[in-house]
Amino acid sequence: MPEPTVWPFSECEAHPGDALAAHLERVAERAALSIATGARPEIEAIAFVAGLFHDLGKATPWFQRYLRGTGRRSALSQHGDIGALLAWWYSAELDWPLWQRLALFSAVRRHHGALRIQDWPMLLEQSRAEFRDPESPLRTQIQALDGMGIAAWLAEVAARHPERSLITTPETPTLERVESRLRGRDVGGSKLRHAYRDLDEALATLAGFGALLAVDKTDAALRGASLERQALPVDAVTGYKAKVLAGQDAVTGPTVTLNQRRERIADTLSATWLAHLDQPLLTFTAPTGAGKTLSILHGALQVRARLTERHGGMPRLIYCLPFTSVIDQNHAVLRAVLRTVAPDLADREDVLLKHHHLSESRFRTEDTEHEADGAGQLLTETWQSEIVVTTFHQLLHSLLSTRNANLKRAGQLTGALILLDEVQALPLRYWEALRQIFMTLARVGDARIVLLTATRPLIFQPGDAVELLPDHGEHFRALNRTRLHLHHREPLTVAAFAARLIAELGHAERPTLIIVNRRRAVRELFDALAEALPERPLVALSTHLTPRDRRARIRLIQRLQRRGLPVIVVSTQLVEAGVDLSFPVVHRDCAPLDAIIQSAGRCNRHGEMGEGLGEVHLWQLMTTPSDARALEPLWTRVYDRPLIEVTLEVLGEAEHWDECDFLDLSERYFLGCRARQDQQRVDEQLARGDLAAIEREFRLIEEIPNVSLFIRRTERDRRLWDAYRVLYDDPMLKPAEQEQRFRPWRRAFMERVIQIPVRSGSDLERNEVNLLDAGPETYDRAAGFVDLPPAEATCIL
Numbered sequence: 001m002p003e004p005t006v007w008p009f010s011e012c013e014a015h016p017g018d019a020l021a022a023h024l025e026r027v028a029e030r031a032a033l034s035i036a037t038g039a040r041p042e043i044e045a046i047a048f049v050a051g052l053f054h055d056l057g058k059a060t061p062w063f064q065r066y067l068r069g070t071g072r073r074s075a076l077s078q079h080g081d082i083g084a085l086l087a088w089w090y091s092a093e094l095d096w097p098l099w100q101r102l103a104l105f106s107a108v109r110r111h112h113g114a115l116r117i118q119d120w121p122m123l124l125e126q127s128r129a130e131f132r133d134p135e136s137p138l139r140t141q142i143q144a145l146d147g148m149g150i151a152a153w154l155a156e157v158a159a160r161h162p163e164r165s166l167i168t169t170p171e172t173p174t175l176e177r178v179e180s181r182l183r184g185r186d187v188g189g190s191k192l193r194h195a196y197r198d199l200d201e202a203l204a205t206l207a208g209f210g211a212l213l214a215v216d217k218t219d220a221a222l223r224g225a226s227l228e229r230q231a232l233p234v235d236a237v238t239g240y241k242a243k244v245l246a247g248q249d250a251v252t253g254p255t256v257t258l259n260q261r262r263e264r265i266a267d268t269l270s271a272t273w274l275a276h277l278d279q280p281l282l283t284f285t286a287p288t289g290a291g292k293t294l295s296i297l298h299g300a301l302q303v304r305a306r307l308t309e310r311h312g313g314m315p316r317l318i319y320c321l322p323f324t325s326v327i328d329q330n331h332a333v334l335r336a337v338l339r340t341v342a343p344d345l346a347d348r349e350d351v352l353l354k355h356h357h358l359s360e361s362r363f364r365t366e367d368t369e370h371e372a373d374g375a376g377q378l379l380t381e382t383w384q385s386e387i388v389v390t391t392f393h394q395l396l397h398s399l400l401s402t403r404n405a406n407l408k409r410a411g412q413l414t415g416a417l418i419l420l421d422e423v424q425a426l427p428l429r430y431w432e433a434l435r436q437i438f439m440t441l442a443r444v445g446d447a448r449i450v451l452l453t454a455t456r457p458l459i460f461q462p463g464d465a466v467e468l469l470p471d472h473g474e475h476f477r478a479l480n481r482t483r484l485h486l487h488h489r490e491p492l493t494v495a496a497f498a499a500r501l502i503a504e505l506g507h508a509e510r511p512t513l514i515i516v517n518r519r520r521a522v523r524e525l526f527d528a529l530a531e532a533l534p535e536r537p538l539v540a541l542s543t544h545l546t547p548r549d550r551r552a553r554i555r556l557i558q559r560l561q562r563r564g565l566p567v568i569v570v571s572t573q574l575v576e577a578g579v580d581l582s583f584p585v586v587h588r589d590c591a592p593l594d595a596i597i598q599s600a601g602r603c604n605r606h607g608e609m610g611e612g613l614g615e616v617h618l619w620q621l622m623t624t625p626s627d628a629r630a631l632e633p634l635w636t637r638v639y640d641r642p643l644i645e646v647t648l649e650v651l652g653e654a655e656h657w658d659e660c661d662f663l664d665l666s667e668r669y670f671l672g673c674r675a676r677q678d679q680q681r682v683d684e685q686l687a688r689g690d691l692a693a694i695e696r697e698f699r700l701i702e703e704i705p706n707v708s709l710f711i712r713r714t715e716r717d718r719r720l721w722d723a724y725r726v727l728y729d730d731p732m733l734k735p736a737e738q739e740q741r742f743r744p745w746r747r748a749f750m751e752r753v754i755q756i757p758v759r760s761g762s763d764l765e766r767n768e769v770n771l772l773d774a775g776p777e778t779y780d781r782a783a784g785f786v787d788l789p790p791a792e793a794t795c796i797l
């Protein structure tokens with residue numbers, strides 16, 4: 001009996017054992033439900049209809065045979081393009097604006113691939129051009145569809161969802177009708193080019209697209225099941241403080257005074273936020289060490305509860321930070337809060353999730369544990385959690401990206417409480433673009449966005465946002481814990497600076513933090529201090545240490561400080577933001593003013609010195625002159641020159657500044673920076689739909705040519721490296737299979753990897769991980785990378 005040319009729609013499957021019609025309607029309903037009720041209604045409509053059509057192209061006999069193992073992959077078994085054409089045909093009767101129809105078409109067509117486009121009409125134009133070819137597989141696919149079955153099913157969906165204003169009596173999709181919709185006068189080239197008018201429509205498109213991606217992928221991974229949303233204890237922070245800080249009220253001195261001030265700050269923040277519940281843009285400006293993390297968590301839980309009462313939907317808390325090291329620390333604080341008041345919630349990723357490039361992707365719920373090589377990765381990457389702790393990179397690339405893996409989070413931003421901590425770390429060149437994106441996300445997606453900082457960068461302009469701590473000036477003046485001493489007008493080489501430090505530290509046994517701008521300078525100072533002061537505890541911190549060794553060094557510092565030992569720490573900028581360390585003395589190499597103030601936040605952080613002031617010393621360190629290279633400040637090639645110039649102007653000729661002056665200094669600094677820094681308008685690129693250009697040009701961190709080195713030191717390291725070699729040298733495994741098998745132990749592997757600059761003439765592979773055996777001349781745990789061996793032998797995968 002010959003194979004049928006048309007497969008009855010009612011018998012089609014999306015996946016083995018999963019009826020296509022049921023899958024499509026289930027994804028449509030869940031995608032629409034994932035969009036916040038206060039978001040622009042077009043987003044929910046795009047998500048729902050895209051869900052109905054995203055896999056409709058699977059109704060061809062070629063895909064059904066392939067699914068059942070009786071056919072092969074071919075151009076005729078592809079389903080994204082044909083589903084998009086059917087969505088375009090259907091949307092013509094929905095009375096949607098042209099941009100919304102383009103959004104639907106793009107979502108369906110690219111739900112299995114990158115949205116690498118140069119303008120929003122690009123994908124439709126490509127399909128129109130392909131459809132003009134009489135031999136196009138698209139024409140053959142449409143002719144092989146059960147059009148009557150599809151039309152009948154669409155009518156049934158419309159009857160089940162009268163609130164969606166769908167077509168109750170759709171026509172049968174035929175080749176002629178689809179072609180007519182593609183050639184209609186209402187979609188002429190000029191109209192298509194002007195269909196998108198502003199950023200609002202661009203973000204609405206990405207939110208609807210992201211909702212489809214997240215639900216479709218997790219639906220397949222969970223085999224049709226879904227995760228239930230989880231309640232959070234609204235008074236979690238209050239309960240945590242009552243338990244952890246119990247007994248401190250009986251203590252007198254600076255600690256209890258600082259805790260009282262932190263309580264005032266937290267109470268003011270919550271009261272202000274609840275009084276401005278409908279204000280979408282907010283700032284929270286407070287001194288370093290003022291308890292921002294707990295204060296903002298308490299306020300966010302209060303606001304979430306109030307919004308849940310009002311709308312029914314529970315806003316997600318998305319807590320964003322600049323660096324993975326800070327994420328680990330803040331995640332630990334939030335986890336400790338939950339563990340104290342609700343132990344059954346603390347270790348569940350559906351409640352509290354940590355997501356960055358080293359995340360394990362294991363995802364635990366109340367009764368299930370999803371492994372990293374299965375559903376765990378998708379649940380992690382789509383932020384299926386109530387509290388997500390993540391990086392600026394993950395947040396912004398949820399919108400400013402072409403990659404499916406990033407865009408599938410865009411729908412989760414609707415209705416969310418998005419908290420950006422240490423927001424001064426966002427590059428100044430993107431401030432205006434980010435201002436427009438944040439304002440639009442709030443307007444279109446019903447998100448509430450809070451910028452947290454001690455230095456108040458001018459990302460939001462006057463009138464844009466409400467300050468959650470309106471009396472922050474009083475707190476800055478009251479928390480006068482440090483004095484910034486200015487020595488930068490007398491440049492010193494690293495060697496001369498080391499000699500001065502040795503002379504001072506030799507007779508002053510105080511814990512001391514030294515922050516310099518380059519990793520090589522950390523090594524040079526560490527070696528000099530270790531030789532001159534062998535009896536003093538000395539710790540180095542830089543990205544020349546593996547992530548695993550860096551965490552061990554931070555724990556060591558904390559242990560030494562608890563024991564009251566005069567530890568000396570030599571570090572790069574990685575300790576500036578969010579690392580809870582405090583020293584009576586901090587030395588800082590010249591840097592932009594916001595970085596200097598952040599460094600000062602590591603000095604007398606908790607008021608340990610009582611009425612005394614911690615000492616912060618600013619220097620300008622220079623490279624050691626040589627025949628090959630002229631003398632230059634260490635900040636060159638690390639910071640932009642205009643930022644340093646503005647810093648020096650603001651600091652002026654004063655001998656010192658106190659912490660109570662920092663707020664005024666930072667305001668003058670950011671005004672000066674804004675006037676000098678050219679803005680890169682990625683928001684305008686996004687409004688045009690030029691995601692391909694954004695992918696090429698958008699960088700939160702300037703990339704320099706680096707190579708990756710796996711540091712092999714222990715037997716465990718050797719086993720990891722050998723497993724990596726076996727996996728990626730296997731010619732029988734496809735890249736996707738290799739990545740899936742690597743995923744469960746990827747974190748353990750990458751925690752032993754460092755990045756070093758590429759040397760001219762180096763044999764190291766830039767796009768691969770190279771092997772470096774640890775040893776006295778290559779890598780030591782004390783300060784990390786030393787050098788490559790003279791005759792470098794690398795394993796290239």
